[in-house]
Amino acid sequence: MSYKVFIDGSSGTTGLRIADRLAGRPELELLHIAEADRKDVEKRAAVINSADLAFLCLPDAASKEVIPLVKPEVKVLDTSTAFRTAPGWVYGFPELRGQREKIRTANRVAVPGCHASGFIVLARPLVEMGLVPADYPFSCHSLTGYSGGGKKMIAEYEDAARPALYSTPRAYGLTLHHKHLPEMTAVSGLTAAPVFCPIVDDYYSGMEVTVPLRMDLLPGVTPEAVSKALADYYAGEKLFTVHPLGQLPGDGMLAAGALQGTDRIELYTTASPDGSQMLLISLFDNLGKGSSGAAVQCMNIMLGLDETAGLE
Incomplete structure (x- = not known):
């Protein structure tokens, strides 16, 4: 089975590292957005809503701006500080007791700092x-x-x-x-x-x-x-x-x-x-377990894939 994945903010340090870890994985189809549309929240949301899972590698304000436009069924991994203690979001640290199963069934996961x-x-x-x-x-x-x-x-x-x-x-x-x-x-x-x-x-x-x-x-x-x-x-x-x-x-x-x-x-x-x-x-x-590696690990769990796929 193939999954559509979008990295919103793929030009930043975390986004680039996530893209590196996903490159060449045949079960994933990476979606892209035109350079001219990168700061258009409506167009970003449209691409996110066409994905099975999206990474938000954005400043807090940009994450908060786009999330209300995202369909509830789209799985989202946010790497900012915006939602790490927010109601309705799961903290993305699988090794904490009980957390792996919460991540597995979640559509909103905040990647730890x-x-x-x-x-x-x-x-x-x-x-x-x-x-x-x-x-x-x-x-x-x-x-x-x-x-x-x-x-x-x-x-x-x-x-x-x-x-x-x-x-x-x-x-x-x-x-x-x-x-x-x-x-x-x-x-x-x-x-x-x-x-x-x-x-x-x-x-x-x-x-x-x-x-x-x-x-x-x-x-x-x-x-x-x-x-x-x-x-x-x-x-x-x-x-x-x-x-x-x-x-x-x-x-x-x-x-x-x-x-x-x-x-x-x-x-x-x-x-x-x-x-x-x-x-x-x-x-x-x-940049590994402290950000992009943790994000990819959570993605693997959310999509039912090998938890360490793409990790080093």
Whole structure:
């Protein structure tokens, strides 16, 4: 069976990566729109309504503009932040318990944010399984390559005349009002948003998210129990590797770009010698499991195809 698929916003970073992953798949027919019609909402909606499934790789406002014109039976995957906590939309993270079946039967799926994915994959299982309370004071640092900022930031970083300080890590979102915070809070089941510090650095892609835990705030919970809980939660997931407690590469360091070009995610857990502190780490590509890879994975599920088809 062949499915008609349209990528609205196919010239952006995420849209281009999705198109790459769909290229050459005989079960998919990619629909296109004339260049002159790309900003005409009525014409975009017409193409979307002729598809079995559409990806919206657009700014929030453009997604919100077109969705009211889309037929309810057309399957839509939105990659913006517009609908990630909206009623009637399913959060597109299949590995969370119960989520895969919701995605399978949904016509409206919101693809997770990259930073949010790295936090939720660590926090959600621990809250869900009762090891960490919903009111725990979570904090999170997330290091990303500059492709996470889209075409504008890529151009800035790759400009030969860029400011010298672009070669150093730069923290942003310093007003503590980052756009990923609502989904990080809601999907993880928290009563308050984590303190979140995103950082962009001078490399193209790859993401490393760290979440510390103070074990004195978790009476009766050990680092071993936390590590085992994460391993059990994601057991059997094809795109996941959960490393044993304390297992790190030979030099004891983790490079944020280690999974560049893949659609996988790896989780690490470490603890202080006395077990009083832990560090939870998720490692993945912000363009893979952090965006376009996640979108294609959800598409495969929604269309009843092999979940990892087209993924790396």
